Amino acid sequence: MSRSILVDTTRCVGCQRCVVACKLVNGLLSTSRSDFLTTDTLRALTPDTDLPMDESGDEQLSARALNVVQTHGSVYVRRFCMHCQDPTCVSVCPVGAFRKTAAGPVVYAEDRCMGCRYCMVACPFGVPRYEWNKVWAPRVKKCHMCAPRQAKGLKPACTEVCPAQAGVFGEREDLLREAENRLRQDPAKYYQHIYGKQEVGGTSVLYLSAVPVEELGLPANLPHDPLPGYTYRVLSKIPNLVTIGGALLGGIWWITRRREEVTSAEREEGTHK
Amino acid sequence: MTARRRGGACGRPRATTTVAPTSWDEQWIFASQIRAGKSAMSFARLPKITFWRTVLAVILCAGFYSTLLRFTKGLGAATNLTDRFPWGLWIGFDVFCGVGLAAGGFTLAAIVYVFHLRRFHPILRPATLTAFLGYALVAVALLYDLGRPYNIWHPLIMWNPHSVMFEVAWCVMLYLTVLALEFSPVVFERLGMQKPLKLLQAVTIPLVIVGVLLSTLHQSSLGSLFLIVPSKLHPYWYSPLLPLLFFVSALGVGMAMVIFESNLSARAFGREIEMSLLSALGRAMAVVLGIYAILRFQDLWGRGALAYLRRPSTETVLFVLEIVLGLLLPLLLLLFRQVRENRDGLFAVAVLVITGFLLNRLNVSVTGLEYSAQAHYFPKWTEVAVTLSMVGMGFLCFAWAARHLKVFEGD
Numbered sequence: 001m002s003r004s005i006l007v008d009t010t011r012c013v014g015c016q017r018c019v020v021a022c023k024l025v026n027g028l029l030s031t032s033r034s035d036f037l038t039t040d041t042l043r044a045l046t047p048d049t050d051l052p053m054d055e056s057g058d059e060q061l062s063a064r065a066l067n068v069v070q071t072h073g074s075v076y077v078r079r080f081c082m083h084c085q086d087p088t089c090v091s092v093c094p095v096g097a098f099r100k101t102a103a104g105p106v107v108y109a110e111d112r113c114m115g116c117r118y119c120m121v122a123c124p125f126g127v128p129r130y131e132w133n134k135v136w137a138p139r140v141k142k143c144h145m146c147a148p149r150q151a152k153g154l155k156p157a158c159t160e161v162c163p164a165q166a167g168v169f170g171e172r173e174d175l176l177r178e179a180e181n182r183l184r185q186d187p188a189k190y191y192q193h194i195y196g197k198q199e200v201g202g203t204s205v206l207y208l209s210a211v212p213v214e215e216l217g218l219p220a221n222l223p224h225d226p227l228p229g230y231t232y233r234v235l236s237k238i239p240n241l242v243t244i245g246g247a248l249l250g251g252i253w254w255i256t257r258r259r260e261e262v263t264s265a266e267r268e269e270g271t272h273k
Numbered sequence: 274m275t276a277r278r279r280g281g282a283c284g285r286p287r288a289t290t291t292v293a294p295t296s297w298d299e300q301w302i303f304a305s306q307i308r309a310g311k312s313a314m315s316f317a318r319l320p321k322i323t324f325w326r327t328v329l330a331v332i333l334c335a336g337f338y339s340t341l342l343r344f345t346k347g348l349g350a351a352t353n354l355t356d357r358f359p360w361g362l363w364i365g366f367d368v369f370c371g372v373g374l375a376a377g378g379f380t381l382a383a384i385v386y387v388f389h390l391r392r393f394h395p396i397l398r399p400a401t402l403t404a405f406l407g408y409a410l411v412a413v414a415l416l417y418d419l420g421r422p423y424n425i426w427h428p429l430i431m432w433n434p435h436s437v438m439f440e441v442a443w444c445v446m447l448y449l450t451v452l453a454l455e456f457s458p459v460v461f462e463r464l465g466m467q468k469p470l471k472l473l474q475a476v477t478i479p480l481v482i483v484g485v486l487l488s489t490l491h492q493s494s495l496g497s498l499f500l501i502v503p504s505k506l507h508p509y510w511y512s513p514l515l516p517l518l519f520f521v522s523a524l525g526v527g528m529a530m531v532i533f534e535s536n537l538s539a540r541a542f543g544r545e546i547e548m549s550l551l552s553a554l555g556r557a558m559a560v561v562l563g564i565y566a567i568l569r570f571q572d573l574w575g576r577g578a579l580a581y582l583r584r585p586s587t588e589t590v591l592f593v594l595e596i597v598l599g600l601l602l603p604l605l606l607l608l609f610r611q612v613r614e615n616r617d618g619l620f621a622v623a624v625l626v627i628t629g630f631l632l633n634r635l636n637v638s639v640t641g642l643e644y645s646a647q648a649h650y651f652p653k654w655t656e657v658a659v660t661l662s663m664v665g666m667g668f669l670c671f672a673w674a675a676r677h678l679k680v681f682e683g684d
Contacts, residue, residue: 253482
């Protein structure tokens, strides 16, 4: 029982509706218009005239944009949190500010956060963003798969507004089956890989495309095992290290002290003679 | 000595000027006397001190401005950090290098108390003081770098044992406490408080053992932090052995720091240098560096990372610098007895080892991540100012403690 989003980049028309919908539900837009939009009109609508853009002019993920559509060649690629099955951010946060909910979304509790930004360093997809210009209580910002909407039985806003069914919301197993169907039914159209099925142990966001992932700007060099294990393998050795190390150091101390005592006793004997 | 110090504490100007000044006010008088040409003290030393004082004053002013900027305008205004590059100089230098450079404290504590090599005792106190100051400055640096510094205590009650950062947080807290306790006898001695002294004496050994264990965990955990970024850290530096490599290199740099700081304080306070001890430490450092070199090359070879040497890149330059300048050259130099037993030679080796160590930590925590982040980071001047201020404060505190407390034996 884990909800997911299947993104089919071959269907995406780049209308940016999902981007606007995301900004709307997250209070990042000062308008209520959500009609057909392009990056330019989006720019005109947002009070933020300084949206972070990359070289190609696409909007980048930021604290004010939790979901973006970027162009890679002729392909539109949505970027937002992958909601990993075994999330790296959940594992690295020292105060447990991130949580993988049973329903699927990875959510953030800002009142726990101390702002160390290890999550940003560790995320294999480079998703979490920071409110760098807030002085008092900066937050880590990322997509939460509309967890509050899901709790009310609604779909994530981005999938709600997609006119091309490029982003579909559903159970992960169902979506995986659906993705495999599409790959099988139209092998010429798709590159035969479901991105997110196995990457870092699987994610709750799945991608289909006509080209290899390298060409989508998504990290292609990810291992198939979950990353939290990489550090936990070491962390789990700490209790043993402490007990064995403590005993070893204590033992060395005892032996060297004993040796010192013996030497001084012998010296004393020598002076007595 | 005691009489002199008491005189210094009262701030009474002294008739004889051949004795080193013992308090700040006295020092000003002392300095003005020298400026007036009244002193027999070496003239060569004075301009240097005045120069460094000016530098320090400038640095601290810049640091003060940067502090205001950081806490009134936020991290965005005070740093060049970005979403693609969330960790910069404050983590890379202040925390990663600071903790490593403090490694002399636990290394010497283990040598003296656990291995009973008592002849090293004379250099234990300055090493403990350096370690304590190093860790205190790490804690202060974290207050600058954390987005919500007022939540720094959260790891106390909000646990996540799966997080290396959680381990790091606990290690900093606990080891800072241990270091304070390890150094506190010096303060109690000065205040003439016998009861706490006796109490501390009774728990010295357990305290030292706990300190060594915490340091081992902490030094290695800074390496473990990066185990989770196999796809992001450059192959020169990403390795499953990171925790072990961090621990071994910390041992090496700990010894280098003791040599470095013994030299500096000998110069600054006009003290005799414990050359036989430092040479012995140099020999031990050669062994540690040798082990580190074997581990490092075996690991690089095993992962095929050396193949990247054929590609010219910033990473390659920095990697070669780190390995040649900070590892192979000092290792080679240490093989010569003339170098080990020569004061300046050994000092030069220590400087090389420290440089190599700084390069390594900055490479792992900053430069090694640049290629995957597809972003370039260079610290803003305010970041540099804060870092330099921290270092400056460290020197000030050390100098103050060295004047007013019995940090060096035989004073």
